[in-house]
Amino acid sequence: MIDLYYWTTPNGHKITLFLEESGLDYQIKPINISRGEQFEPSFLKISPNNRMPAIVDANPVDGGEPIAIFESGAILLYLADKTQTFIPQDLRGRNECLQWLFWQMGGLGPMAGQNHHFVQYAPEKLPYAIERYVKETSRLYGVLNKHLSDGRDFICGNQYTIADMACYPWVVPHERQQQDMAKFPALAKWFTRIHDRPATVKAYEIATEINQNKTVDEESKKILFGQDASSVR
Ligand SMILES: N[C@@H](CCC(=O)N[C@@H](CS)C(=O)NCC(=O)O)C(=O)O
Structure with missing residues (x-):
């Protein structure tokens, strides 16, 4: 357990x-x-x-x-x-997965987190800070969109991995992050693919049960x- x-x-x-x-x-x-x-x-x-x-x-x-x-x-x-x-078992696949996992941990997560802070929560609207993090979030979305643009279904090719699981929840609030998904077509398709998985639906249902507020x-x-x-x- x-x-x-x-x-x-x-x-x-x-x-x-x-x-x-x-x-x-x-x-x-x-x-x-x-x-x-x-x-x-x-x-x-x-x-x-x-x-x-x-x-x-x-x-x-x-x-x-x-x-x-x-x-x-x-x-x-x-x-x-x-x-x-949910992690490739071969050396190269595993390393690709870890690179994107670390990319999320060091980039997408912290930058989108600061985006949330300055766009939504900061007591003052600070244009410099808002622009800095909205643009950096956009850059990171662009990086992932480009990576996904070669026809792969998931970050590591056809296998759904922990790299996808790390990134997906940080793309869910794309509207609050002032990101227009229409500008990131491969990312948008990847997003829908994960959104529709039964386990994803269940995970977000659990969240709603635990915290309605x-x-x-x-x-x-x-x-x-x-x-x-x-x-x-
Ligand atoms: N790098 C950490 C970040 C975790 C994190 O920031 N968690 C937030 C919620 S998303 C939290 O627990 N915040 C509590 C606090 O700020 O005191 C991880 O990925 O686990």
Whole structure:
């Protein structure tokens, strides 16, 4: 059994996408980040960065003690290696998959995250910051669109992998990110292909069951956007 420490955000969806595809046994432990549950000492032992997602796998393949993992990219890789699914098993395919996984973790995720922050949540509308992150999001969409333009169905060719699962939830909010999907035709087709998978539908249904209230209120903003080193002492 895998315990998934989860809230209904793009980084959380990455892991429900995998778990729903794989059929692994799991249970969700909601961590309501808008109410500060990510600072509970018991959660920080699992995820010292006070961020979800995180998992605890009670049955690791080495047969040892339960293992705790934080960082969504590390979790996807762990689950793919555990099940030997959703990651190519040959050297070149695996490396292509890891490059795009790391591209998402270091590029698309953080840049689209800042886009969300300055476009939607910042108390002041700062044109320089908005333009910087909307343009960088557009550049990254362009990179992925170009990669997908050679007729491949998924990032690693015809196999649906953890690279797709990492990227997809960050393209779901394309409208809020001020991106026009009509400008990215190969990306738009890839998006629909993943959107229509039964496991994707289920993952997003689970999100709606767990959290009907998607609004970020003033209390949440204080918790999420006021952190500094004193928050983690
Ligand atoms: N690099 C981390 C980022 C995780 C992350 O930023 N999670 C956010 C929600 S998407 C979170 O838990 N925020 C809680 C907070 O800001 O205190 C990962 O990919 O797992």
